Amino acid sequence: MAEVVEQEWGVDLISSWNKHGWFTMANRVGAKMAKLIGAKAHEVMVADSTSVNLFKVVSAALQLRPHRRIIVSERANFPTDLYMLEGLIRQLGSRHELRLMDHDDDISASITDAVAVVVLTHVSYRTGRMLDMAHCTQLAHQAGALVVWDLAHSAGAVPVELNEAGADFAVGCGYKYLNGGPGAPAFLFVAEALQDSCEQPLSGWFGHAQPFAFEHTYTPASGIQRFQCGTPPILSLVALEVGVDLMLEACQQELRQKSVGLCDTFVALVQQECSSWAFQQVSPNSASKRGSQVCLAHPEGYAIIQALIAQGVVGDFRAPDILRFGFAPLYISYVDVWRAVQQLKAVMRERLWDREEYRQQSAVT
């Protein structure tokens, strides 16, 4: 960051757009990310936020299925995905229906031949549940629908094979397991075969075939570039590139093994050390159905997470009662896991041990 601020921006000024490759940075970083999600280099690009990218790719998907009126997603999807779909449907004149599944098991039944696009999150932010991407994509394709995968909790956390699964579109953020920094730019994936057959409505100049010809009318660039919109925030992109570069130094298979080991250890230790309290495990037990996170539910979840953060164990609280522990395999160690569980135990003992209701709940669940 210092190098870019002091030399590229500070000395080389605007010439850095060419000299230091700022113009193609969104593509360059995208191409690197592609390696982490099983895609081709020219199928991934960094752009905007996950929300904005979802709007783009779902718009494009609907354009490819003009006679279908149903968008399928999950009620438990990350809310911004649902909000963006709401906004898009309203803007398109409320002619589409958002059909929300209540259980993963409903996927097969929900995808009929009236469905245009299925918007699924690969690893659930709330439960850590990981869907079988290849299977779900196949179900959608069999019904003639397209699939958009949200990889926010997958990229850099678990192996993702978009091409192998035959995925159509994907979006995700750079600020979780990719360590791209706070609010890091997001990314999007569009399968090669679809890129030139659809457009997206946020048709800004960075997606134009010749942005610096300053033409009066829009001609989409070919390939993934047409999914770009405005000028990308270079400083945030710089930090993201460093995060992705570091991730690429590790072997993805070994990372996955470590991630599974960390999560399994956490699950076992919570059972061993914290069985006196009413923690319900929300995440699947089987590693093959779980991302790189373990979620527990507890009625005092908010207070517990706050107490843990004060001790340096940084988890997330997700309303109404979920404690989320994410295990970034690149830098979280088994010792960290041990210490986290010991802190959890200490927090429960010191702050909550005398509250009889938790012991009773624990006995019930």
Place this chain on the structure above:
Amino acid sequence: MAEVVEQEWGVDLISSWNKHGWFTMANRVGAKMAKLIGAKAHEVMVADSTSVNLFKVVSAALQLRPHRRIIVSERANFPTDLYMLEGLIRQLGSRHELRLMDHDDDISASITDAVAVVVLTHVSYRTGRMLDMAHCTQLAHQAGALVVWDLAHSAGAVPVELNEAGADFAVGCGYKYLNGGPGAPAFLFVAEALQDSCEQPLSGWFGHAQPFAFEHTYTPASGIQRFQCGTPPILSLVALEVGVDLMLEACQQELRQKSVGLCDTFVALVQQECSSWAFQQVSPNSASKRGSQVCLAHPEGYAIIQALIAQGVVGDFRAPDILRFGFAPLYISYVDVWRAVQQLKAVMRERLWDREEYRQQSAVT
């Protein structure tokens, strides 16, 4: 930047969203920008790119004029504005018409009572021409239309009085005169009276009334916040805030005086020193009708700008033949202007003086 990267992100990690005000940063920086563009603190917010923000505010404006079908803009507007309007119209089912004016003089005639919204750029990127914001806004309002102002070449360059002009919406970028860094996040303005009566389609979680309640359906936040979409890129926001803070240390009236002085000096010096060559002044002569830039046209514009940049005089070339010289009054000095013109003269003498056609063209124009 170093402080934020090393301490806030590096040490305080995710807790910085609260501890260091990252959550409200887009509003805080927006409130500071408001002082530069004559708006109330809660009417301005930093978000996304100029292109994405234009999509939001024009969508909102159309919602406020549901029975009107015409969008008026200028053919010479910055292309991304036109591209975004194209994309929006297509998305809305091509029921709207984009009517492009060829001359500023057409504004009065173009705004009929069928016009929903007028999208104007305050200071033209191509010519430096500055529109009378209050007058144009009044014309639009008389016809019952709303106005969106693009302030990309205005904010930090010339005094802007959005409230005084009665403006409805505005957008602009942070990376020009605000010195926010490459691809810095953009901003948007929505007049207080309109904020709660319209929504925008990019309804992401940062625009939700309670983003961390993780509700399944979207409820827009009140006020300007509903125009936010996804998570903002904090690192780029940090640089932008520094740029805006520095700008606020200067007296805006004195900045304007200096800007006019710099531009007038450049115009006079080009006439005095470079009259032998075929430069056409594209910018208005009168400072009251000009932003903080002077544009010249020359058939060899591209080569000339390249030669100047090589000498450290950084201007822009804009196709087909425009040389743009921007005078950022905060740090450009009168001596810089003198040197720039001397360099221009030297470039013309050394490289082009023997090309007879330029002398002839010069004689004609």
